[in-house]
Amino acid sequence: MVELAGPVARYPARASFAWYLGLILLGALVLWHPRCGAEGRPPIGFGEALFTATSATCVTGLTVRQTGSDFSLLGQAAILLLIQLGGIGIMTVTTFITFRLGGHEGLRHRALLTETFGASPTTDLRSLLQNVIGLTLCMEALGFLVLAGRNLLEMPPSQALWHALFHAVSAFCNAGFALPDNNLIGYQQDAVTCLTIAVLVILGGIGYPVLLDLKGVWGEGWRQAWQRLHLHTKLMLLGTATLLVVGTVLFLVLEWHNALAGMPVDKKLLVAFFHSVVPRTAGFNSVEIGSLNHATLLVLILLMFVGGGPCSTAGGLKVTTLMVLVIRAWKTFWGYRRVNVFGRTIPAEAIARATTTAVLFTSVVIAAVVPLLAIENPRAASAHPDRIFLDVTFEVVSALCTVGLSTGITPYLSALGQFLLIGLMFLGRLGPITVFAALSLAERRQALEYPQEEPLLG
Numbered sequence: 001m002v003e004l005a006g007p008v009a010r011y012p013a014r015a016s017f018a019w020y021l022g023l024i025l026l027g028a029l030v031l032w033h034p035r036c037g038a039e040g041r042p043p044i045g046f047g048e049a050l051f052t053a054t055s056a057t058c059v060t061g062l063t064v065r066q067t068g069s070d071f072s073l074l075g076q077a078a079i080l081l082l083i084q085l086g087g088i089g090i091m092t093v094t095t096f097i098t099f100r101l102g103g104h105e106g107l108r109h110r111a112l113l114t115e116t117f118g119a120s121p122t123t124d125l126r127s128l129l130q131n132v133i134g135l136t137l138c139m140e141a142l143g144f145l146v147l148a149g150r151n152l153l154e155m156p157p158s159q160a161l162w163h164a165l166f167h168a169v170s171a172f173c174n175a176g177f178a179l180p181d182n183n184l185i186g187y188q189q190d191a192v193t194c195l196t197i198a199v200l201v202i203l204g205g206i207g208y209p210v211l212l213d214l215k216g217v218w219g220e221g222w223r224q225a226w227q228r229l230h231l232h233t234k235l236m237l238l239g240t241a242t243l244l245v246v247g248t249v250l251f252l253v254l255e256w257h258n259a260l261a262g263m264p265v266d267k268k269l270l271v272a273f274f275h276s277v278v279p280r281t282a283g284f285n286s287v288e289i290g291s292l293n294h295a296t297l298l299v300l301i302l303l304m305f306v307g308g309g310p311c312s313t314a315g316g317l318k319v320t321t322l323m324v325l326v327i328r329a330w331k332t333f334w335g336y337r338r339v340n341v342f343g344r345t346i347p348a349e350a351i352a353r354a355t356t357t358a359v360l361f362t363s364v365v366i367a368a369v370v371p372l373l374a375i376e377n378p379r380a381a382s383a384h385p386d387r388i389f390l391d392v393t394f395e396v397v398s399a400l401c402t403v404g405l406s407t408g409i410t411p412y413l414s415a416l417g418q419f420l421l422i423g424l425m426f427l428g429r430l431g432p433i434t435v436f437a438a439l440s441l442a443e444r445r446q447a448l449e450y451p452q453e454e455p456l457l458g
Contacts, residue, residue: 061176061404283404
């Protein structure tokens with residue numbers, strides 16, 4: 001359990017907890033201001049402002065009000081700023097500013113960033129932060145240029161540039177906020193827009209350690225580059241590619257005669273690929289999620305549950321956690337005691353943390369689904385009362401794994417139900433920094449070791 005007292009060096013998660021909570025409350029107060037609401041629309045209530053600020057800061061994408069039509073330009077700008085700060089990490093931004101103003105990296109900042117980015121104690125944090133923020137701005141700028149060029153073909157210049165900037169930042173930060181009321185359904189068959197968004201989501205969700213590792217071997221032959229990559233990068237690349245292929249094929253097969261009916265084959269492939277990318281973990285959608293069949297929704301739940309990579313803008317269980325568990329199971333099946341892969345041995349402690357993480361995530365989902373089912377009226381909260389369990393499970397996993405996809409029940413949940421989702425989004429965003437960091441740092445000494453006895457398993 002994460003402690004909220006004690007030296008920051010031992011519990012760096014406390015700093016992140018305080019900063020994210022403070023940013024959410026500040027963002028809620030700003031969005032609650034009348035000037036952040038659009039003219040002619042119902043005013044933004046504090047509960048709606050708090051939900052939106054949490055979703056933006058935790059780069060989730062769940063909404064109770066339409067971003068483009070219910071918020072003014074000032075409100076949209078505030079949401080975009082929350083997305084950017086939440087995506088990079090508020091402590092990263094403040095630490096970088098401190099460095100640029102001539103400050104010195106303290107134990108508080110070093111401990112936090114070591115956990116966040118997987119840096120070693122001897123890492124030059126000034127250089128690391130410059131690389132991280134520079135890489136983020138570079139990726140977002142490239143996405144902005146492509147989207148702006150596409151938007152200028154059909155929008156006024158000011159609108160085209162704003163939409164391009166908003167969606168580029170939202171995509172790279174894996175937030176899933178979109179300005180059109182129907183998200184990206186209007187761009188369903190627009191290959192330039194959908195592929196640009198998809199690439200930004202993948203790059204943002206794959207994790208900074210992977211991007212920095214790839215940057216270090218850029219320009220080398222692929223064989224030499226592959227050998228030099230860290231084990232984490234190899235597992236992330238293989239896991240991400242596998243999930244993208246499997247997700248695309250399953251969506252294509254399951255929705256061929258449903259959501260994809262009537263489309264040319266190339267457009268079906270585009271939509272299927274796009275919806276294999278966005279569940280991990282950016283809540284954009286180019287088809288109505290509520291119209292998908294039960295099997296497809298289950299596949300999306302599994303993809304959302306896995307999420308992206310550690311030290312990234314994505315949430316979820318994490319791809320490397322899944323890869324470690326799968327490899328451990330495979331090795332056990334064939335009778336191997338050690339987990340050797342790509343010339344490296346995965347420590348038993350890492351396998352134990354992966355198992356604990358999976359159990360923790362599953363437990364939180366169950367603990368959230370039960371009360372949400374109990375407090376919500378199925379007929380009032382869902383357009384499909386016959387599948388309320390699936391809709392609620394989808395909503396819980398989407399919130400916890402900071403995805404933002406929804407079958408459409410979010411605005412119809414009670415205040416208590418929405419507050420539960422706020423807690424899940426907050427927990428999902430801080431999970432990798434708090435709970436998992438605490439698991440790796442907190443170690444209790446056991447003076448006694450009893451005789452070993454193995455229970456029957458399986």
